[in-house]
Amino acid sequence: MLYFIAIKAEKGNPVLPQIRNVTEEELAAQRAVMARVAEENAARSAQPLAWVDTYGCQQNESDSEKLRGMLREMGYAFTEQEAEADLIVVNTCAVRGHAELRALGNVGALSHTKRAKPEQKIVLCGCMVQQEHMREKIKNSFPYVDLVFGTNELWRFPELLERMLAPHRGRIFEARQIDGERFEGLPVERAGSVRAWLPIMSGCNNFCSYCVVPYVRGRERSRSPEVILAEAEKLIAEGYKEIFLLGQNVNSYGRDLGSREDFAWLLEQINALDGEFVIRFMTSHPKDATRRLFDTMASCPKVERHIHLPFQSGNDRVLRAMNRGYTGEIYREKVAYARSLMPDIAITSDVIVGFPGETDEEFEDTLRLVEDLRFDMLFTFLFSPRVGTPAAAMADPFTKEQKQARFDRLLQAQSVISTEMQAAHVGKTYRILIDGTGDKPGRLTARSSHNRLIHLEGGEDLIGAFRDARITDSTSWSLSAELIGKDGKEED
Numbered sequence: 001m002l003y004f005i006a007i008k009a010e011k012g013n014p015v016l017p018q019i020r021n022v023t024e025e026e027l028a029a030q031r032a033v034m035a036r037v038a039e040e041n042a043a044r045s046a047q048p049l050a051w052v053d054t055y056g057c058q059q060n061e062s063d064s065e066k067l068r069g070m071l072r073e074m075g076y077a078f079t080e081q082e083a084e085a086d087l088i089v090v091n092t093c094a095v096r097g098h099a100e101l102r103a104l105g106n107v108g109a110l111s112h113t114k115r116a117k118p119e120q121k122i123v124l125c126g127c128m129v130q131q132e133h134m135r136e137k138i139k140n141s142f143p144y145v146d147l148v149f150g151t152n153e154l155w156r157f158p159e160l161l162e163r164m165l166a167p168h169r170g171r172i173f174e175a176r177q178i179d180g181e182r183f184e185g186l187p188v189e190r191a192g193s194v195r196a197w198l199p200i201m202s203g204c205n206n207f208c209s210y211c212v213v214p215y216v217r218g219r220e221r222s223r224s225p226e227v228i229l230a231e232a233e234k235l236i237a238e239g240y241k242e243i244f245l246l247g248q249n250v251n252s253y254g255r256d257l258g259s260r261e262d263f264a265w266l267l268e269q270i271n272a273l274d275g276e277f278v279i280r281f282m283t284s285h286p287k288d289a290t291r292r293l294f295d296t297m298a299s300c301p302k303v304e305r306h307i308h309l310p311f312q313s314g315n316d317r318v319l320r321a322m323n324r325g326y327t328g329e330i331y332r333e334k335v336a337y338a339r340s341l342m343p344d345i346a347i348t349s350d351v352i353v354g355f356p357g358e359t360d361e362e363f364e365d366t367l368r369l370v371e372d373l374r375f376d377m378l379f380t381f382l383f384s385p386r387v388g389t390p391a392a393a394m395a396d397p398f399t400k401e402q403k404q405a406r407f408d409r410l411l412q413a414q415s416v417i418s419t420e421m422q423a424a425h426v427g428k429t430y431r432i433l434i435d436g437t438g439d440k441p442g443r444l445t446a447r448s449s450h451n452r453l454i455h456l457e458g459g460e461d462l463i464g465a466f467r468d469a470r471i472t473d474s475t476s477w478s479l480s481a482e483l484i485g486k487d488g489k490e491e492d
């Protein structure tokens with residue numbers, strides 16, 4: 001039934017209620033376009049510059065790596081200066097109103113950049129513009145945007161770009177309303193050298209009543225295990241040290257393939273690959289986080305001791321209205337089981353405050369759950385109504401001020417917990433992965449197995465190295481550490 005909610009969400013678009021594989025011929029046609037555009041760009045007096053601006057989650061970061069990969073193949077170099085860019089691609093998010101407003105505000109500011117450089121091309125893509133009402137808004141209010149394409153058109157980017165670049169073209173808007181397609185083999189230009197995003201699936205079938213993701217990203221599609229394992233092996237061979245598996249609900253990996261190869265199996269397979277690397281994953285839906293998952297985490301040394309397990313609300317009526325598929329008690333049991341196997345596991349979570357109709361008493365259940373379970377970190381969101389979702393149409397007698405007051409209480413409670421949890425790391429020694437430069441010269445950043453952000457001193461040659469470090473200080477957001485040698489003493 002929920003399925004029909006999804007396909008009715010946008011009227012007037014063709015609906016193909018199936019998932020299909022993009023054919024090799026279709027991908028070859030895109031590669032031919034890339035070669036043509038590259039030839040044209042090579043003939044220009046200067047190499048064209050592109051800027052890809054990304055909003056939202058890691059999935060979007062990963063999609064932007066594909067956009068950059070295709071752009072590189074088409075002869076573009078990259079800049080982060082919008083004024084000098086020949087092409088600006090804004091990869092948008094739709095999860096909350098705030099993300100949309102931010103993207104629209106920045107697109108609004110691009111009108112000045114384009115006035116100063118009229119030949120500049122502006123492209124909008126991603127979740128926000130997969131929504132029909134947002135495309136209408138862009139059509140009417142942002143006349144200088146040249147190309148708009150939705151999430152389903154990612155693999156068609158070369159073709160759409162070529163059409164946009166052709167002389168005397170009108171503006172292009174493309175966003176097929178389909179359940180989703182599987183494709184492989186797009187070029188990828190990775191943003192980092194230590195951490196690599198590895199999407200194992202896309203889309204979502206859960207239809208949490210507040211969430212727009214199933215409407216803008218389509219039905220769940222798992223990538224084949226062979227392709228994922230080959231990509232993981234390649235990343236490890238290329239020197240990546242952290243393989244970050246991505247999916248809206250990684251715990252339902254493989255269901256759509258009808259195979260017995262589930263997410264726990266996948267973790268075991270990647271854990272068994274040779275090399276010095278670690279594995280992280282995101283996100284786990286609590287209803288599908290099984291004992292088998294936690295058993296597997298505990299038995300796989302390369303799987304880091306962290307799980308992001310969004311609970312959203314501590315109240316059972318609200319959880320039902322959210323269509324989450326578990327109760328507060330079930331959630332607590334899962335956390336207790338994970339901690340019984342891995343006492344040092346870090347558990348982080350998401351929570352929504354002010355879901356329509358949530359009463360003060362119901363909010364107290366959320367607060368109690370937070371105080372009882374003591375998350376290492378909590379991402380706290382005020383409910384944001386999303387067009388086309390059931391929750392957006394639910395009655396809500398509570399004011400913004402009432403919701404804000406609850407939100408502030410929750411933030412305050414978590415801030416105390418985070419500060420205490422962080423302080424408990426001080427004096428301990430952890431194996432850390434050094435992953436980048438810090439805020440000042442000579443400073444580096446790293447992550448512990450618990451995914452704590454760590455600041456330390458050291459040279460850039462250490463980036464990508466696993467080292468032992470002693471935690472010397474903490475704030476509610478980060479830790480400070482010093483490297484220690486094999487003898488347990490601080491390194492020079």
Ligand code: SAM
Binds near residue numbers: 213312383385386
């Ligand atoms: N699939 C992941 C999951 O189930 O946790 C991520 C979904 S979403 C990108 C990340 C978080 O945004 C959710 O866990 C939820 O807390 C929050 N969120 C989603 N829709 C929201 C809405 N309409 N209003 C406020 N927060 C929302």
Ligand code: SF4
Binds near residue numbers: 211
């Ligand atoms: Fe949204 Fe729920 Fe799917 Fe997460 S599991 S993407 S919150 S519908």
